[in-house]
Amino acid sequence: MRTLWEVLARQRDYRLVLSAGLVSLTGDWILRTGLAFQVYLMTGSTLASGGLLLASFLPLVLLGSLAGVFVDRWDRRRTMIITNALHALGLLPLLLVRDENQLWVIYLVILVQGCLQQFFRPAEQSLVPLLVEPRQLVTANSLNSQTNDIARLVGAALGGVLAAAGGLPLLALADAATYLVAMGLLLAVRHRPGRVIVERVRGVRAAVQGLRDEWVEGIRICVGGPAMRLVFVFGLVTGVGEGAMSTLFAPFVSAELGGDGTAYGLITSSQAVGGIAGGLIAAAAGSRFSAAKLWGFGAVAFGLIDLVMFLYPLFWDGLAPAFVCMIAVGIPGAFLTAGLMTVIQRLTDDASRGRVFGALFAAEGAALLVGIAAAGLLGDVVGIIPVLVVQGLGFFVGGLVVLRRLDILTPDTSRSEVAV
Incomplete structure (x- = not known):
């Protein structure tokens, strides 16, 4: 505090x-x-x-x-x-x-x-x-x-x-x-x-070459060291899952939970409640824990809560558990985001941080589009719930991998990987 x-x-x-x-x-x-x-x-x-x-x-x-x-x-x-x-x-x-x-x-x-x-x-x-x-x-x-x-x-x-x-x-x-x-x-x-x-740089040709070199360097940093590679792959895997989630969550609420448009809007917005609470907790106590642990445990908890939300309609009727899960998932989601952003900032130096964030955001955007397309194709073929379960597993398994590789993320995250 x-x-x-x-x-x-x-x-x-x-x-x-x-x-x-x-x-x-x-x-x-x-x-x-x-x-x-x-x-x-x-x-x-x-x-x-x-x-x-x-x-x-x-x-x-x-x-x-x-x-x-x-x-x-x-x-x-x-x-x-x-x-x-x-x-x-x-x-x-x-x-x-x-x-x-x-x-x-x-x-x-x-x-x-x-x-x-x-x-x-x-x-x-x-x-x-x-x-x-x-x-x-x-x-x-x-x-x-x-x-x-x-x-x-x-x-x-x-x-x-x-x-x-x-x-x-x-x-x-x-x-x-x-x-x-x-x-x-x-x-x-x-x-x-x-x-x-x-x-x-001076001159059109030199300017273009300079932009190309710096752009390539940003991508190289994202995949050049083991810690940044872990960040990059985690973003790709969870990005695909988030794309699937954005595509299939409305059908999930309608077809699997029996909710209407109002229920969908309320369930979706309820995550913000947990996110605000989680953000306050992480802001007050987050400095006591390593950023990598916040990221890893946050991802594991996020994935588990999502799996509960996607699977409970197989055993239980009603909308109430979905509201509870969406509020609850906002808390580890805040831990995950705060920890991951801090890890990236510490793994990069000031001179290259912008291009690294740009490359990561672009890769996650591409992964989102892949997830949207895949969910649109697979939702009708294998079903809504199986596709959404993959999203939850992506965060859960990704978090376990992060926790297993804490040796490359802490305590040396204060050292930039740019030179790797």
């Missing part, structure tokens, strides 16, 4: 970055929830709604790794400020949409927003270790993981209300306002880089 107080009360710059992330993420959930409602209302087509998901994922897969290279070249704080400003401007075309004939404008806006996000996320994750003391890093990452849960609870509710009250224009203006507020908070951050991270 003392470390939590120190981080929130004494680390002014981190507090500003955390607040900016919470505000902008709330806006993201407002737009995401409201757009899903508006597009279906406008078109009556689930295919059109699916296009939103595709438009949001493509930038992660195609741009995420390369964006990380630029994040390492640029001032992270300035990158986050400019990205927020561009986010706000990029929402303005939504004010022009009147009917389904302009659906392409919505897709284009989501695509642009997704591209900008590929610069923001690695910059944020790379900046955090520079704003807190090393012993406070687990606590800081625990608080970061909470922001998405809080934003989901607030933003998802507001998104539905704003969509019903004012449609696309109100959604766009509300989301743009959150980006401007976040930009103002980041402008107040005093941290400045003490050196130029990457020397500038």
Whole structure:
């Protein structure tokens, strides 16, 4: 608890970055929830709604790794400020949409927003270790993981209300306002880089070659040392599982649990409750444990709870266990996220952290798409529950592997693997 107080009360710059992330993420959930409602209302087509998901994922897969290279070249704080400003401007075309004939404008806006996000996320994750003391890093990452849960609870509710009250224009203006507020908070951050991270190259050919070399280096770091390889493979395996989960969870609630749309929405959002509780616990006590153990035990518990949730309909009727499991799984989920982010930050140095996060995010995005496609094909062939069980097993087995390989993750995680 003392470390939590120190981080929130004494680390002014981190507090500003955390607040900016919470505000902008709330806006993201407002737009995401409201757009899903508006597009279906406008078109009556689930295919059109699916296009939103595709438009949001493509930038992660195609741009995420390369964006990380630029994040390492640029001032992270300035990158986050400019990205927020561009986010706000990029929402303005939504004010022009009147009917389904302009659906392409919505897709284009989501695509642009997704591209900008590929610069923001690695910059944020790379900046955090520079704003807190090393012993406070687990606590800081625990608080970061909470922001998405809080934003989901607030933003998802507001998104539905704003969509019903004012449609696309109100959604766009509300989301743009959150980006401007976040930009103002980041402008107040005093941290400045003490050196130029990457020397500038001259000439088009040299510039392209430099980008290629740095991009390749980011991928090499992800697979070059045993600890980073473990991080990379864990992300791929669980990413496929999360893709399957996102595809089949609604059919699971409907076909296996007998729930309606309201039940699905409530069960899905209930995970945020556990995530907030877990984030607070991890932030208060996480510094007492190694980041690798938080990651490993968090993944094992996450997988076990998911397995219980997916298998109980075979023996028990009712929705109550699903609510309990979704709330409970948020707690180890917060441990997992905080531990994993801390391990990655400690395994990389400041000069390469952005491109490593970019490469990892891109690989996980590709894995998500594989999981979405595989679940769509296999759900009807082998059944919903067997496919979802694989998702739970991925986290469970992955966590066991992490705990078995603590020797490569601790206590030497303070030493970067970049040189491996």
